Amino acid sequence: MGNTSIRVRRTGQILDVRDATASTEARKRLLAPHHGSATVECLCTNPPIPMTVAHRTIPSETWYLVAADREQAKRHAPDCLARQDGAGTPAAPESAGPAAMIDETGVTLARGFLREWRESTPERETPPPRASRDPDTAPRGVGLVGLLWMLWSQAGLNLWKPGYAGKRDWDIVRLRLRDAAARIRSAKADHWTLADDLFVPPQFNSREAKSKATSEAFHGALNAALASRRVVFLLGEIKSATRLPDGAMALRLHNALPSIEITVPPGLAGDLERAASAWNGLVAAERTDRRILLSRVRRTVDGATISCVGAGVMRVDANAIPFDSSYERRVAALLTEQGRAFAKPFTQGNAPSWWARKMDALGVAPDYVLTDLFPGVFCEVLGRMSDREYRSHAEAKLATYRRAGVPLWAWNPSEDADPPPLPEKQR
Structure with a gap:
């Protein structure tokens, strides 16, 4: 029998491929938590081969293993079970190469993002953008949590030195994130960078005229983008999370006046609550928690609400260090x-x-x-x-x-x- 072992790169956990692929439920339980590019590695050879846990919803939802890099895939042992898992499955984009290439110049994403939406009409059955995990709206294997990590790392916000004390207020964080976004590119769009579509609310101080002008400029740019039916990235610190009667969630962001409220539909709201379950979820999280949200948003058809179509969340301390x-x-x-x-x-x-x-x-x-x-x-x-x-x-x-x-x-x-x-x- 061929190799039956893969290792989770984050924890070192060893999984038996036979157990992880025995059924749809097993795939959801053992593979889905590691969905992403190069999150596991196949142990059929040394050094191990980076593997991606891919996700599909058609014809039925499942998670499966594919090589994170086409050249690396050639190193699999002929009878390796991990290599055979994706057999008969339509090739995932990440099987042709890593979902993101990172070097000294920044990040190059393998795929682009849907930037506009159109409501369905009898003449044009074009659906609005779906959640970020779907292939039409995000590079498969990166996802919004992965993109948030890339942003934070490119901005150097996961690093700390004693000299940084007192120099990590929101204005500094915002400046560094915006600079970092300019170094995140797409291989599918020559001139696009994440900075083109990223909105980060500025810190507001009612006693400073400059702060008021910056806030007005931010809201003007955000409203103009949403009014033109763009799907944009909105990054901020969550001030409050409220569960709505229909199962949706209302998220309010800090550092914005007028305040920004995002409506998260029921399915995605449940996903976010489960992702945050280790820290009591978003609704019941401690007031002292700083929760950073990276979301994909658009205006609803009536223009009254900012609706979330995808989101990722992480916690940071007072110095913006994730934990x-x-x-x-x-x-x-x-x-x-x-x-x-x-x-x-x-x-x-x-x-x-x-x-x-x-x-x-x-x-x-x-x-x-x-x-x-x-x-x-x-x-x-x-x-x-x-x-x-x-x-x-x-x-x-x-x-x-x-x-x-x-x-x-x-x-x-x-x-x-x-x-x-x-x-x-x-x-």
Whole structure:
């Protein structure tokens, strides 16, 4: 029998291809959480082969494995089960190459985005744009969460040094995001960059005339784009999330006057709540949580509402550093308080760096990387070691670090209430 194992790059979890592809329910349970480009890797050869968990809805919804790169796909063993999973399936765009290429100049997306919508009429049965996971509206395999990670990384907002203290207010974050958006391009559109369609509300201060003028200019540009039936990207910090009687959700953004309210339809609202379930969802999230939303929006037919057609959310701390759990937030606070320089890696979309290359070589993503040491130290927050499956994945990940001789700092909150001392930084 051929190879039966794939590894999740973020966690190091090993999945048996036979289990993961046994049924539609198994695919949804085991593959769907890792939907995206190069999120898993096939272990039929060494080094492992990056694989994409692709998604389709026609003729029926399912998730399946395809190679993240056409050249890499040639390295599969002839009887590899992961290689055979996509057999008979229409080729996904990512099978012809990575969903995004990242280099020193920025990001090149493999596909473009639908920029306009038209309502259906008897003469023209053109549907409005669908959610971001559909192939007509986003590069398959990137998605809006992945795009948000790319933006944050290109802007350097997942990096921290002591000198950044007091220099991460929303105006700075907005400026850096807009600059980063100009470095995200599409291979399908020669002159398009994400900056052409990205709207980030400015910080508003009623006592400053310049702030008022900036806010008016922002709203004028956003309203003009939406009035011309454009589908645009709207990025901001969520101020409140309210569940509506029909199951939809109303999201209100910070830093905008007049305030911006986005209506999220019921199906997508449920997806967002499930994605945020680890932190009590969007509606019940703590008031102290900073939740960053990247959404695709358009005006409704009557022009009265900004409607969401796709969204991705992540949490950040007061310094705009992303985190995935309350334990990670504690570690980020500790690193900041002790004046350390560090990075918060993403599963995908990291800007080029020595630690991003190391991650790719190892096939795992640490929670943080201490960058004020040489060699740098990878940091792991082992927040759920009481869960048997999580513990197995974590131990496999730690074993990967040991085999590679990677300097490691780890905290297991189930054994120690407080994080252990950090390695001393070099003088």
